[in-house]
Amino acid sequence: MSAEADAPGATDATAAPVLAAEGLEVAFTGRTGRSTARAVDGVDLEIGAGEIVALVGESGCGKSTLARALLGLVRPSAGRVAFRGRGLGYRPRELKEVRRRVQLVLQDPTGALNPRHTVYEAVAEGRRIHSGSTADEEEHVAEALARSGLRPPERFFLRYPHELSGGQRQRVAIAGALVLQPEVIVADEPVASLDASVRGEILQLLLRLRDDHGLAALVVTHDLGLAWNIADRAAVMYLGRVVETGTVEEVLAAPRHPYTKALLSVLPEAGAGEPQILAGEPPDPTRIPGGCRFHPRCPVLASGAAQAAGVAERCRSEDPGMLGGSGAAAQVACHWAHAREAEPTG
Structure with missing residues (x-):
């Protein structure tokens, strides 16, 4: 086997993608019903196992809408989302199963965390919803916090969001996703609200999760510099459609x-x-x-x-x-x- 195939983030071209958009369209009709905005206008996009894909473009180009459609938060008007080759169903039970395996990390961790919940409660909440059990809960919460870089995890259990730095809040948000042991993370501008010194730490965390645990990620960003530092492949989006895609080296070194x-x-x-x-x-x-x-x-x-x-x-x-x-x-x-x-x- 070649060294390239053994490299972190490398995927088997013949393997089915973990998550994919196939001819995806998302349209929103105005209040009067006379106009329709094509936020996502025919997109094919694949995320392989253990691969980080950067979705880049200007604000308003449809990146976040596409990300939410991949999570089942927005229902497409045409095309489909496929997880492990199987079309996404929109019945509550089907969505619940996919959302356990595909988790969202939002741009603003402050808004994503309930200020009245401790760190322990914030991380445990998703597992309680999806498993309906508190068995071994403390062990899973501690493991998720440790994997997100908050060590020793017990030190953070009873702290509240306002007692944490911006980088620590983002790590808690990531731990809340990791506690479900997902296969894919969809990170929407994951470091946009953080100081430059903290941004690098969060990006290194995402790379470690890929390399050590095989976690795939779609990173939505307007920052091509971020894409260069973290992604295996890049997809450039303009006005609802992907206009260029390839490896990061192909897209960013030779656009x-x-x-x-x-x-x-x-x-x-x-x-x-x-x-x-x-x-x-x-x-x-x-x-x-x-x-x-x-x-x-x-x-x-x-x-x-x-x-x-x-x-x-x-x-x-x-x-x-x-x-x-x-x-x-x-x-x-x-x-x-x-x-x-x-x-x-x-």
């Missing part, structure tokens, strides 16, 4: 989509030269542009490079399509990128 290039250009460590400032705001999801949905803001189209490549009209009129969910190869939804790669070399 192909103009949107990914623009996001990376503002990172000092990326060495991308002058930052690319995208024109305007992302379009209204109730009025998604025709053609490539990024074309009204695309610097490649605006500069004339798409015209020179002979694809400008296609950018304005032809949808580049939906990317497949497999992580086997890098993919990009961009006419210009495909035209460049089709050019003869030498």
Whole structure:
């Protein structure tokens, strides 16, 4: 077996993903019923066992809605969510079983923790709901706290959220997920509210959980630097759809989509030269542009490079399509990128 296959986070390409979105769409109808916002507009995405996938993009691009759909918190209008190859059912008993094995960690641990509950109660609550038993409860709570980096765990049992630092509160929130021994964690901006010194500690914790316990994770973030430091694969989302996906090295070291290039250009460590400032705001999801949905803001189209490549009209009129969910190869939804790669070399 190759060293690459033995590396932490490596997955068998033939194995069924632990969690997957298949042609997923989530739409919200306005109060008047006259407009429909396509928050998630046809997404294929897979998370393999022991793999960390970063879902990146601007605020409002549909990342959090997609994450909640994967957890069964939002019901899709089309497509399906699959856990271990089996379609997610929406009856209470079916959802309860999946939510025990796929846990959510929220951005703001302060809001996620009940200020009247001790740390012990906060961590034990999920297990009580899902198991209906308190047998060996203290042992499981202590183990979850220890795995989340709060040691000795007994020292934290009777403390309240206001007595903890921001990093400790986030660790308690993670322990509340770990106590159920899940297979996947969906972490929505898990370090956005933390100081820089604490962010690294939480990211190292997620990496240890992957390496030591085989835990898979979907990390939702707007921060490409975070994705570079933690993820095995990255999926870049724009206006409800994944527009580029591949390994972190493929997507962040050699981006192909103009949107990914623009996001990376503002990172000092990326060495991308002058930052690319995208024109305007992302379009209204109730009025998604025709053609490539990024074309009204695309610097490649605006500069004339798409015209020179002979694809400008296609950018304005032809949808580049939906990317497949497999992580086997890098993919990009961009006419210009495909035209460049089709050019003869030498």
